[in-house]
Amino acid sequence: MNLGAVADRLGISAERMERMVGRMVRASDWPPPRHLRFDKAVAGVEAGTVVFDEDEIVYGYPKIRRAMMLAPALRSHFSGGVLVEEKMNGHNVRVARVMGRTVALTRGGFICPYSTEVARDQIPAQIFTDHPDLVLCGEMVGPKNPYVPKDVYPADSMDFYLFDTSRKGRRDLNGSLSTHALADEYGIRSVQLFGEFGLEEASEEIKKIVRDLGGRGREGVIIKDPANLKSPIKYTSSESNCRDLEYAFRYYNDYGQDFFFSRVVREGFQATEWSEGEGEFLERCLRLGRSMLAPMRKTVEAKIAGEAIVQEVEIMVRDLQTAKDFEEHFRRMGVRAIFDPPRPCPGGHLVKIKRLVLSTNDKTESIVEGQLW
């Protein structure tokens, strides 16, 4: 890799680039191909950007900002109508073909071996033959997603859903309409498009969609500009906020406090904007309180019973090597986990993974033993 040429493409001086490598920019040759990963946003380059070569740069996926109050956010952010798509709850990947291999990059810019296997399996190779520079941005969802396991989608293990596209070396996204057309052309799953709405009706329509999604255990929506001139924004359901909390409070000491706080604040704004009746409001309060206390009680009870607190997830791989590679991937990401021996299943192998949540474990143990706060 010619670091000077790479720096030039990124718009950074060669000296600065040299200084960054090994610090905010990590070099890795595993899994291949060899690449540089931007750990943090630096010098105008998004975090998660991955450089395979000066002509093979996959920029980090841009952060999608959140509407806290839907109606005013739509009014101030968009000028015409909006497209509304489902925001699925899994992990964001960028899939590209580099040096003859299809790879799936996580948000942080790691090549995830498991996501890569799924991507190779579900995305027809022809699309990259036809469009060698294409970057497919999508969500990996399903019950066998080891980052965010969810069984509310029509996925048996983990499925890829396309939601946008980009090109190597380009920071901009191609937008909703061309993405859905491409998905149709190549038979790739894509996120549901609920339709286009005028600015006047949009917030009422989105409220209905989000309520319905919430009731079905789904997360929320992404709102896009049909002409792709404005950046997309997101908006999520109360049930999804609360399910996030429910999951996180089982491991209350291993999550950042802003994870909790931001979700409570979202509820506060949604409750106000939707000016629900008192019964519905109390239901929301109960849902919120319960989503924090029920999982915590479970964790404390488990600890009193002498059990270890672990986060159990499962993956379903076609190739046993993928499971081994995924274990190495977790290790490199700094995740501490125990992988059970693989069990055969139709189409591949199941591997149970126990992620250790050390802080919650230790804290809870010490408190049930009488430690003071």
Next chain:
Amino acid sequence: MNLGAVADRLGISAERMERMVGRMVRASDWPPPRHLRFDKAVAGVEAGTVVFDEDEIVYGYPKIRRAMMLAPALRSHFSGGVLVEEKMNGHNVRVARVMGRTVALTRGGFICPYSTEVARDQIPAQIFTDHPDLVLCGEMVGPKNPYVPKDVYPADSMDFYLFDTSRKGRRDLNGSLSTHALADEYGIRSVQLFGEFGLEEASEEIKKIVRDLGGRGREGVIIKDPANLKSPIKYTSSESNCRDLEYAFRYYNDYGQDFFFSRVVREGFQATEWSEGEGEFLERCLRLGRSMLAPMRKTVEAKIAGEAIVQEVEIMVRDLQTAKDFEEHFRRMGVRAIFDPPRPCPGGHLVKIKRLVLSTNDKTESIVEGQLW
């Protein structure tokens, strides 16, 4: 003030002391007498320690640790029986006579002019004539407490309740029994002592006391060693946790996230330890959720209606100069507030104070105007 002699008493080298003054140790001559205040704990000296002279040092009030699970905490912390006292909800002050003046010091080591007026009013001067080195540690509570206004106590404006004593130049506290004896002798209000309990029965008895206190809008208890050999610990009611949250969520962006998080975690442990029935548990969940969403909704609604978000408190002073001094005190503490003109009332003057909560104001305003998160 002889800085070398002061350093010697504090167990610090003179050079180190010199370096600390102006940094972690602040010099102030207002309100008199001139003093040094330890802003942070440093070199083994508690935060809030105030030095008037080498023989006139009032050490910071020690942090009282919290039981998260009562029964195991009692077992591991105490060896014999325990005394149980009410923990009142106001602000902690240390009252002493220095250079002929009675002063009330806040937890952080500021001389609070308003607390000082109340202390001079309610504590007989004789006690300091008899015991010149005495430091009275107590809680200022009541509806006219500008830090923590509460109307659940038998106080019309703000009353001092003694809960421990110490001596100038000493870090140790004298403990519950001698404190109550002293309070009786001099006719000073003191916190309620619920009694002494054996270790076996204590957690059940304290649970009953705390539930009862919670139901009456009171905070909780301090648990002390009758022989004063162990440090005290605290334990609070669910209702008090939730009322704290209710207050704080009106100003959700001006409080630290750990304020919210720690209170939720307390609820989780208490719910588990008290292994309440499902109905009671759901009531707790609703109480918790409501304590966060109801005040936030109020704040957002106020902002939509174009109102400024302010924290309104009121003080009742005997002397108008006290109100002026208190305004200066707030200014020096970095609190931004607007003081209304005093209104006469029986026994003195009432002054309404509007504390500005700028962060919550700005954040809420921008969101109701459509700003994204």
